[in-house]
Amino acid sequence: MNIAQVVVDAIALGSLYAIFALGIALIFGILKMINFAHSELVTIGAYILILLADLPLPVRLILLVLVTVTVAVLMERIAFRPVRGAGPVTMLITSFAVSYLLQNLAILIFGPDLQSGAVWPELNESFQVGPVRILLLNVVTVVLTILLLVGLALFLRKTSMGLQMRAAAEDFTTARLVGVRANLIIAVAFGMSGLLAGIAALLLTAQTGVVTNTIGVQVVLMAFVATILGGMGSLSGAVIGAYVLGAISVVLQQTLPLEFRPFRDAILFAAVFLVLVFRPNGLIVTRAAKGRV
Amino acid sequence: MMLSVENLVVRYGQSTALRGVSFDVEEGQVVAIVGPNGAGKSTSLKAIVGLVPVAEGEIRFDGERIVGQRPEALLRRGISLVPEGRHIFGSLTVEENLQLGGTARADKRGVRADVRAFLERFPALARRRKSPAGKLSGGEQQQLAIARALIAKPRLLMLDEPSLGLAPLIVEQIFDIIAELRADGSTVLLVEQNATKAVELADFAYVMQSGELVMSGSSDQILSSEEIVASYFGGGPKGGTE
Numbered sequence: 115m116n117i118a119q120v121v122v123d124a125i126a127l128g129s130l131y132a133i134f135a136l137g138i139a140l141i142f143g144i145l146k147m148i149n150f151a152h153s154e155l156v157t158i159g160a161y162i163l164i165l166l167a168d169l170p171l172p173v174r175l176i177l178l179v180l181v182t183v184t185v186a187v188l189m190e191r192i193a194f195r196p197v198r199g200a201g202p203v204t205m206l207i208t209s210f211a212v213s214y215l216l217q218n219l220a221i222l223i224f225g226p227d228l229q230s231g232a233v234w235p236e237l238n239e240s241f242q243v244g245p246v247r248i249l250l251l252n253v254v255t256v257v258l259t260i261l262l263l264v265g266l267a268l269f270l271r272k273t274s275m276g277l278q279m280r281a282a283a284e285d286f287t288t289a290r291l292v293g294v295r296a297n298l299i300i301a302v303a304f305g306m307s308g309l310l311a312g313i314a315a316l317l318l319t320a321q322t323g324v325v326t327n328t329i330g331v332q333v334v335l336m337a338f339v340a341t342i343l344g345g346m347g348s349l350s351g352a353v354i355g356a357y358v359l360g361a362i363s364v365v366l367q368q369t370l371p372l373e374f375r376p377f378r379d380a381i382l383f384a385a386v387f388l389v390l391v392f393r394p395n396g397l398i399v400t401r402a403a404k405g406r407v
Numbered sequence: 408m409m410l411s412v413e414n415l416v417v418r419y420g421q422s423t424a425l426r427g428v429s430f431d432v433e434e435g436q437v438v439a440i441v442g443p444n445g446a447g448k449s450t451s452l453k454a455i456v457g458l459v460p461v462a463e464g465e466i467r468f469d470g471e472r473i474v475g476q477r478p479e480a481l482l483r484r485g486i487s488l489v490p491e492g493r494h495i496f497g498s499l500t501v502e503e504n505l506q507l508g509g510t511a512r513a514d515k516r517g518v519r520a521d522v523r524a525f526l527e528r529f530p531a532l533a534r535r536r537k538s539p540a541g542k543l544s545g546g547e548q549q550q551l552a553i554a555r556a557l558i559a560k561p562r563l564l565m566l567d568e569p570s571l572g573l574a575p576l577i578v579e580q581i582f583d584i585i586a587e588l589r590a591d592g593s594t595v596l597l598v599e600q601n602a603t604k605a606v607e608l609a610d611f612a613y614v615m616q617s618g619e620l621v622m623s624g625s626s627d628q629i630l631s632s633e634e635i636v637a638s639y640f641g642g643g644p645k646g647g648t649e
Contacts, residue, residue: 274510281496281507287458288494290478291487293511293559 118246120368126252128360129259130317132353134337135344136266137310139352143283144303145198147205148338151189153330154216155182155308159315160325161224167231178312186308187301195297220327228326233319255317262313263353275302283347343386345396354397359386408470409434409594410455410563415464417447417454424450426618427464432563437585437595441602442615448598449491451615452565456481456488468563483511487561491568493552497541501532504540504551508558518558525554546577553584564588565596570604582608606630
């Protein structure tokens, strides 16, 4: 096994998972809701990038961000806001409903078949550094992840809106009592999750070049597992969970005997299960994770 | 009349928490609502700020109906509630908690000046301004919660059980702060189980029991009513326990 290669691959995969997981964790932090429909934001982004492959890349990127952010904000306004006070189970079921609705809408509009296109072919070139083969896409993934993490941290630490968001994540009711506008903060959080979903769609389709109506579901499942592994309710937990998940996944891929590889994800989830047996609240435990008081 | 509450009814599912409660707060007054646990005191405050739905009745602020408005909108109208149990943001720093008090204010420079002023006024907070607020003692957290509410420059400050769970000496400090507010001419609606202290401090007081008002009057009237004192003030001044 080439250790350096494993590290590089693990960082690349972990970064991808981190971008997915942040979108889930951001919404969970504020609404205590797991937004399963986050996957459809990724799917919508993927359709834009693949079906409009004839348009110049910058145009597609602008369209991508505009559409995923708008759909995320509309999703909250139309589906989640009316049930906001109804409790976490209702919101969870609502997010499933939105998810299935959009998946089936995609079949109606684009058909059930897998569609393919070249999203950003240059990214699939690779270069050699010593014994390690690095895909340009992996570099872009890692750089984007770092930019997003730094940007998000600056936003949360240095801006008034970020401070309000952290307050709302810790104690939503009290945040409203000091004047934090609930609807505005939630809309901004959904807009940010839409941006993250758009970037996730770009990285995903640049790698695979294909889109189906359920392409988002598999990745968001991983993101969901990463958030739980890291500890629900903390953004740093979600990121750490994502990198741990990425690392386990790559190591398993490299070390499992060939006949066991199809069961990689089963073994991966068993490992996550084991972690949670010993740390039921995830790797990072925050006060907010224990629920709203 | 700054705040007037008329025949307020609040229900939680099958049970009725408030059964037609009416009270007023005049500008510049300190008004106390006292009574035993479960009397509906906190529910009254929550109904005023829009945290619990009002089934029947009217709430007016400056003569305008405010039933059904959101807490963040009511704060912008000038109503600030320091909730029971303080509810400071424990993972945020003391300074960030104070900054959040100014969320609704447009003059960010004024907010910064007020944050500094409150840090000077409460040295215990100043020493820990960069620490997570969750590490403060109960009394310091209550100071922080009151300061945070005051930075919003409310016209009506509502305090829900500010002495709850605090040691007697600390309770004194908190009541001193309320006395200072009173001296400044602030309008305060104070809910307390620590009845004697609250009524002594107030201009006017209401006594609640089982979701109804059983008596109202000036502090002197309430404190001179032997029946009331015997029923509700039996324990005398004491710090609540959690």
